[in-house]
Amino acid sequence: MSGLERLLATGTRPVVTGELPAVNSGGLAAVEQRLEGIAPFVDAVNATDNPAAHAHASNVAIAVAIHQLGAEPIMQIVCRDKNRLAIQADVMGAALFGVENICALTGDDVTAGDEPEARRVFDLDGPQLIKVVTGLAEGHYLSGRPIDPAPPLFVGAVENPYAPPLEHRVARALKKSNNGARFLQLQIGYHQDRLEKFVAGCVESGLTERTALLPTVCLTRSARALGFMDEHVAGISVPEESLARVSKAKDPAEESYQLTLDLARHALSLPGVSGLHITDFRHDGSVGRLVGDLGIAREAHSPSGQEKHAHGSQLAG
Amino acid sequence: MTDLLTRVEDAVKIPLWDCRTCGQCVLHSTGMTCPMTCPKTLRNGPCGGVREDGGCEVKPEMRCVWVKAEARSRTLPLLPRKWRDEINHLRPPVDNQLERTSSWRNLLTGRDRVTPVGWQGEATRADPVDWPRPSMGEFEGPFTTPFHPREA
Numbered sequence: 500m501s502g503l504e505r506l507l508a509t510g511t512r513p514v515v516t517g518e519l520p521a522v523n524s525g526g527l528a529a530v531e532q533r534l535e536g537i538a539p540f541v542d543a544v545n546a547t548d549n550p551a552a553h554a555h556a557s558n559v560a561i562a563v564a565i566h567q568l569g570a571e572p573i574m575q576i577v578c579r580d581k582n583r584l585a586i587q588a589d590v591m592g593a594a595l596f597g598v599e600n601i602c603a604l605t606g607d608d609v610t611a612g613d614e615p616e617a618r619r620v621f622d623l624d625g626p627q628l629i630k631v632v633t634g635l636a637e638g639h640y641l642s643g644r645p646i647d648p649a650p651p652l653f654v655g656a657v658e659n660p661y662a663p664p665l666e667h668r669v670a671r672a673l674k675k676s677n678n679g680a681r682f683l684q685l686q687i688g689y690h691q692d693r694l695e696k697f698v699a700g701c702v703e704s705g706l707t708e709r710t711a712l713l714p715t716v717c718l719t720r721s722a723r724a725l726g727f728m729d730e731h732v733a734g735i736s737v738p739e740e741s742l743a744r745v746s747k748a749k750d751p752a753e754e755s756y757q758l759t760l761d762l763a764r765h766a767l768s769l770p771g772v773s774g775l776h777i778t779d780f781r782h783d784g785s786v787g788r789l790v791g792d793l794g795i796a797r798e799a800h801s802p803s804g805q806e807k808h809a810h811g812s813q814l815a816g
Numbered sequence: 817m818t819d820l821l822t823r824v825e826d827a828v829k830i831p832l833w834d835c836r837t838c839g840q841c842v843l844h845s846t847g848m849t850c851p852m853t854c855p856k857t858l859r860n861g862p863c864g865g866v867r868e869d870g871g872c873e874v875k876p877e878m879r880c881v882w883v884k885a886e887a888r889s890r891t892l893p894l895l896p897r898k899w900r901d902e903i904n905h906l907r908p909p910v911d912n913q914l915e916r917t918s919s920w921r922n923l924l925t926g927r928d929r930v931t932p933v934g935w936q937g938e939a940t941r942a943d944p945v946d947w948p949r950p951s952m953g954e955f956e957g958p959f960t961t962p963f964h965p966r967e968a
Contacts, residue, residue, distance in 0.1 A: 583909060605863040608856060608874045619856065626860040627909045634934045643933025659864030667886045670904050671861040678906055686864050733865035733873035
């Protein structure tokens with residue numbers, strides 16, 4: 500049973516996940532250096548898969564590195580770059596090294612990245628990927644060929660409660676839950692009303708009884724960053740009042756933080772929410788400040804978490 | 817190369833639905849909107865990149881195929897109830913061997929319903945109510961959020 504699975508099943512406190520900034524080079528030391536900025540404050544760390552369709556060190560390599568450095572990895576997999584054979588091989592390969600948490604995404608299109616000439620794959624879609632990986636955890640490849648012993652996998656996915664068709668998002672989340680997703684990291688969002696409706700729909704449909712919801716908040720530094728997301732990241736919209744709140748503030752960086760804190764408090768106040776996913780574009784220690792201000796700093800609950808990470812660092816050293 | 821049936825099917829479906837000849841037609845379950853016209857060829861619902869105005873992430877000037885499919889599955893006249901409900905079913909991965917073959921023939925022979933062995937079994941049931949918890953370790957669930965008061 501993965502550490503993340505155990506924490507979510509226990510349900511004694513909100514679970515916090517974060518994301519490792521993309522790594523390109525510099526050996527394990529580069530991974531460790533980035534990990535130190537996030538791992539002490541979260542329960543599990545996402546190893547991204549060519550985020551925004553930009554090539555980086557692979558999701559498998561990063562997830563294995565995170566695990567070897569003593570933190571709990573969540574290996575993201577997008578459908579954009581690989582077919583079903585390659586994806587299954589990646590999961591099995593990562594599992595050999597102890598990676599257990601998988602997060603299945605459709606993925607941004609190739610046109611979102613810096614190599615728009617690339618062939619888009621999408622051999623599987625998000626819900627299909629969830630079912631295929633769940634099959635691996637049950638002890639068989641998609642072909643039916645048995646895997647003995649089955650890898651211990653904890654499968655999750657993502658959903659965007661903030662993008663059209665809004666009234667269909669609960670049904671889509673339900674499709675993912677019904678096919679094996681045990682947690683859903685939600686897209687970055689600024690519309691609290693949409694999150695409320697989505698979470699309420701998930702509770703009503705029974706989804707939250709078997710799938711943990713982790714809304715995402717994003718730490719930014721300026722109105723420009725918010726405006727960029729609003730304009731250039733498909734599926735994210737930032738309301739005018741949020742933009743104005745930050746741009747008109749005396750200290751926009753501090754106001755950005757306060758906005759994120761408000762969104763996080765609101766998300767955690769919704770019955771049916773199991774924790775938070777934090778994305779960080781500030782890289783100034785704000786993740787630690789945020790979990791502290793929310794009163795969900797992991798040290799307060801699990802001092803062993805720190806030790807585990809410290810121990811991992813020694814191994815790497 | 818292509819046989820007569822395929823040519824007749826193409827002549828009807830390409831002009832009407834922009835058919836991409838995948839050979840395993842699911843139009844009836846997606847509000848008569850071909851999911852293969854989605855740039856990501858998604859067969860199980862919209863991605864997270866749908867724009868605020870309902871535009872496609874990849875082609876902003878185009879309405880998201882799944883925004884259309886979802887709306888049409890509810891509002892299209894004459895669509896049987898059974899088909900409307902199928903929008904939320906899980907459609908299996910595309911069988912790439914069927915590309916450029918007649919989906920009508922594949923429907924009649926049942927070929928379009930053949931899926932890999934690993935796709936079948938307990939977890940393939942479409943009905944959420946019947947779906948069993950996957951046998952993953954000692955996962956105990958249900959998830960609770962005790963940091964919220966129960967009555968909230």
